[in-house]
Amino acid sequence: MEGAGGDIFMGSSARFSSSNIWRNSTLEVFSKSSRDEDDEEALKWAALEKLPTYLRVRRGILTEKEGQTREIDINCLGLIERRNLLERLVKIAEEDNEQFLLKLKERIERTHTFRCCNIPQGLLNSLHLLPSRKQPLSILHDVSGIIKPRRMTLLLGPPSSGKTTLLLALAGKLDKDLKVSGRVTYNGHGMEEFVPQRSSAYISQYDLHIGEMTVRETLAFSARCQGVGPRYEMLKELSRREKAANIKPDPDIDIYMKILGLEVCADTIVGDELIRGISGGQKKRVTTAFGKQQAVISKEAFAAKNANKAGEAIELTSGEKSFTEKGNESRRSISSRVLSARVGDNAKRGMILPFQPLSITFDDIRYAVDMPQMFIEEVMELVELTPLREALVGLPGVNGLSTEQRKRLTIAVELVANPSIIFMDEPTSGLDARAAAIVMRTVRNTVDTGRTVVCTIHQPSIDIFDAFDELFLLKRGGEEIYVGPIGRHACHLIKYLEEIEGIPKIKDGYNPATWMLEVTSAAQEATLGVNFTDIYKNSELYRRNKALIKQLSSPPPGSQDLYFQTKYSQSFSVQCMACLWKQHWSYWRNPPYTAVRLLFTTVIAVLFGTIFWDLGSKRKSKQDLFNAMGSMYAAVLFIGVQNASSVQPVVAIERTVFYRERAAGMYSALPYAFGQVVIEIPYILFQTAIYGVIVYAMIGFDWTFMKFFWYIFYMFFTFLYFTFYGMMTVAVTPNHQIAAIVSSAFYAVWNLFSGFIVPRTRIPVWWRWYFWACPVSWTLYGLVASQFGDYHDRLDSGETVEEYIRTYFGFRHDFLGVVAIVHVGISVLFGFIFAFSIRTFNFQKR
Structure with a gap:
């Protein structure tokens, strides 16, 4: 048995070895073939590089369809070869065009070809000494149309046709830097007569929400800000x-x-079948x-x-x-x-x-x-979010809601404002067919309530396209091709296009949206020798639309001007309380920030307490004072910098949501800044209490009311202004990575001028002004003066503690009131700069 078993084992091993040898040899053959081809191409490139410049720029290495390469003369390149080359570089125009341009840019920048020219040219352009080379780009051209009430209107067109720009123009959200001519009216009233955000809602394709809030809380916050009146x-x-x-x-x-x-x-209570109301x-x-x-x-x-x-x-x-x-x-x-x-x-x-x-x-x-609670329930039922009402929103792609559920939540956030018109930019982007169908079903439900919906969709399926009532078709350059009803199974649209000479008939079962984009492309225009915009403007449909626009562009006789007292639905105080309520839940459900910060403070307090054990009660020598002052100095920088660094990513994430909510007209910048600033106060107060009690007791400072009060007071405002400083740096920079770099530069300077490394009395006169501008120096002033500035115990050098503190450091106990006011002022200053920057700067990218 053993021999037989051994023979079987050896045989299988032999078969395995031969098979393995064959497989390895095969791989080696292919690998060798690939290496030979690469070596051959490298040799051709080397030969090309040896040519004179005149010849080198006129010859190239062309890759054939079979993968073979050959050297060719650029001037002798045939039509078929040119077409194959372009197809290889740009297979799909809408997707590969940008990548192709980036490759060209990367090749030029790799050799720094234009760097010597770009730097002085950029400097001269910034000083307006050179004429500007910017050329006006027409995004929309002579666009007219009607958005009919209680209809779903599809805004369709190829890339660069101005769909999103037109949607923003209709919603009154165009960039102020854009030059706009023409007029948009709502029932005959121009946008200068009222606030569009009070009547319409713009839903971006980006789903930005606070991840720590539930679905219902997100909608409740939107309702409190813009939803249902006082x-x-x-x-x-x-x-x-x-x-x-x-x-x-x-x-x-x-x-x-x-x-x-x-x-x-x-x-x-309203009640239901079970609850009497x-x-x-x-x-x-x-x-x-x-x-x-x-x-x-x-x-x-x-x-x-x-x-x-x-x-x-x-x-x-x-x-x-x-x-x-x-x-x-x-x-x-x-x-x-x-x-x-x-x-x-x-x-x-x-x-x-x-x-x-x-x-x-x-x-x-x-x-x-005001019945906001019932209204929120209605909105959740409308967008089919009732089963997820208590689910946390979470972070995209990490936890919480799925992409399709977040999209429905984005729609619901705007619906609680009860707008008459809803503009949606790519509501199905990033969704599969099933998720897109669910989202569009909720959109259809919204239209069935009597609202008007305008959507842009890049490539709608047959079912989604059939759900729309009206079509606004654009071509590249922002010109109209068709504006009118779609009809059942796109019958009106198909009839209009098939009447144009040269347009092929649509095949049975073919997607009308795909067919429409294909037959109205720029290539088709060039083939037929027609201009679809001119055909539309010479049609009876265009004349009917223009006549209706003229009729509806003026208010009815006897109607009064529209008037809104404020831009926002709620008063400033209501906005502040709503933002504070939102920040409360955002912080309460963010333990990686709030709980970890408190845990870190506790650990550091115990660590410092054990390292500087009972040093606060020793006042016999100068070194004893330096040791006690070192404990204060280390805590200020260690925990202060940690507070500033940890708050930066939190504020950066909150700011992205703020951009969307402010654009929706939910609240202004100052209430958001108020909520962000105020919510930090209780958490920092609790943090100060934890740190202050532990460290004060373990280091052994005197247990008198005033000394303990001053210690807690200064540590609280120190943690506070460090936190506000971190928030401020985020507000003045595009992201928290740059904010961390900017803030770290100031930490080093504050460390140098804090008064611990070099006392104020030893700083050169021409730099002494920065000592008074350094926040950390005021903190050390307050802590040291409050704990040791009133002691008259003599040191081993013969002078009292109070005299040494005053002469060497320049700290006076009778100056504590001014130091306290400065601490409050620094915190208020950083908070004010944060609010001002949030209100002024906008780092949002489209």
């Missing part, structure tokens, strides 16, 4: 003050409030009342649910600002068409809004009913 407490306060001042309210306002009938149930009629009035304040109110009258409750449903249309007219008829019935859309078997899922959100202003009193 809270009901304001109305109660208004009523109380009117009663106290014996003021009679306007009768029209009183009637309107009583018609809504919400006074008796304002503080009652407000009545059915009250629920309908709540539905009527919620929504973002708008300045457009219709002329139509009230529609009654039953004979006892007039005005429970109000059907309003946009475009005019006037009071509601009832006439002699006290009640009107809802038509069967409107009723079937709201109740019964035909009820649609989500927020069925039969009117636009409203706000009524009489004299100086504003009234709006």
Whole structure:
């Protein structure tokens, strides 16, 4: 058995060895062949390099389709060879063009060809001594169109056709540096007459959210900032003050409030099938009342649910600002068409809004009913996020929501503002077919609530394309090709294009969007010898659109100018509290920053306490004072720099979300800065308490109230201004990596002028001014003077502790009040620079 087993083993080994030898020899053959080809190409390049410059720039090494290379004369390159070369360099124009240009740039920059010219030329250009070579680039050219209400409009075109620019122009978010001609109107009102962010929402393709907040908290924050008007407490306060001042309210306002009938149930839960709450009629009035304040109110009258409750449903249309007219008829019935859309078997899922959100202003009193909590629930149901309401948003690609869920959350954040028009830039970018279908289903649900949606999609599938009602087709250069209805299965669009001579018929089952882009490409234009823009502008469709634009570009007769008191939906104080609430949850759910900082402080406090054990009680020699001062100096720089460094990436991430939320009109820069600054105070106070108690007790400083108070006071403001300094450096730089480099340069200078390495009295006069400008020097001044500046114990040198501190370091105990004020001032200064920089600088890239 053993022999047989050995033979079998040896045989298998022999087979394995022969197989292995064959495999290795095969690999060696291919490897050798590849090396030979590389060596041959290298020899050809070497021979080419030996040629004179005149010949070298006219000859090259061309790679054939079979992979072989040959030397060719550039002037003799044939048409087929040129085409193959271009196809190899730029296979797909939309994707490879940028890479091709970068390769050209990299080759030129590798040899620093233009460096000697670029530096002086750039300097002269910055001084405006050379004429500018910048040429105007036309992004959009003579674009006209109509975005019809309650429709899904698709903005489509090849790359560089100006889709995103047009979307930003319609949303009123164009860069101020761009030169724009023409006019965009909302129901005949120009953008200079109102704030577009109060009526529309722009949803970027980038999903930026606070990862530490849940889905519902994210929507609640958006609702508090821009969502649903003042809270009901304001109305109660208004009523109380009117009663106290014996003021009679306007009768029209009183009637309107009583018609809504919400006074008796304002503080009652809405309820559902299981929880008893407000009545059915009250629920309908709540539905009527919620929504973002708008300045457009219709002329139509009230529609009654039953004979006892007039005005429970109000059907309003946009475009005019006037009071509601009832006439002699006290009640009107809802038509069967409107009723079937709201109740019964035909009820649609989500927020069925039969009117636009409203706000009524009489004299100086504003009234709006606020039901933000129910509205948030409606929005979550609409975008199908209810099952994820308590899920943390998380970081993209790391944890939390998936890409498709984050996209729906981005849509929901803008929906809680209850806009009339929604602009979406690439809502399906980065999604697979299934996720894109889910997102577009939620978009369709949004349109079914009565809103208008405009989308740009790069390459829509058949199902997604069929979901749209209108099409706005552009070509390169921002010119129109088709503006009109799509029709069922794109019948209107196909009919229009197939009527153009030379356009091939669409194949059965072919994607209309793909076919449309193919037959209207620049290459097709050149082949047919036509201009699709000219064809459109000579069509009857274009004439109808222009006539309708002219009709709708002017407000209806008798309508009043639109007016918004403020740019933002909420007051400054409400914005501040909302931002503070958001920052609270962001910090509370960010233990890698908050908890680790406290743990690090505790460890460092114990470490310093054991190293400098009981040195604070020793005051017999100068060295004892230096040891105690060293403990203060080490703590200030060690924990202070750690605070500044750890807060920088946190603020950098928060700033990216701030850019999106500010652009959406949720709040201004100052409330964000207020929330970011204030939220640090309790955490730093707790950090100071941990460090101060441990270190103060272990080092052995005197346990008197004033000395302990001053120690905690100075350490608190030291940690605070270091943290604010880290935030400030992020605000004035593009990212936290550059902020870390900038801040580290100042740490070295602060260390040098702190007064510990070189005391103030020993610093040269011409540099002594920076001692007073150095924050760390003020901290050491306060700590040393408060702990040792009032002692009259004699040192071994014969002078008292107070005299030595005053003569050698220049610290005086009676100067502590000024030092305390300076600490507060430094913290306020850094916080102010942070707020000012956040408000002024914008490092956001498109």
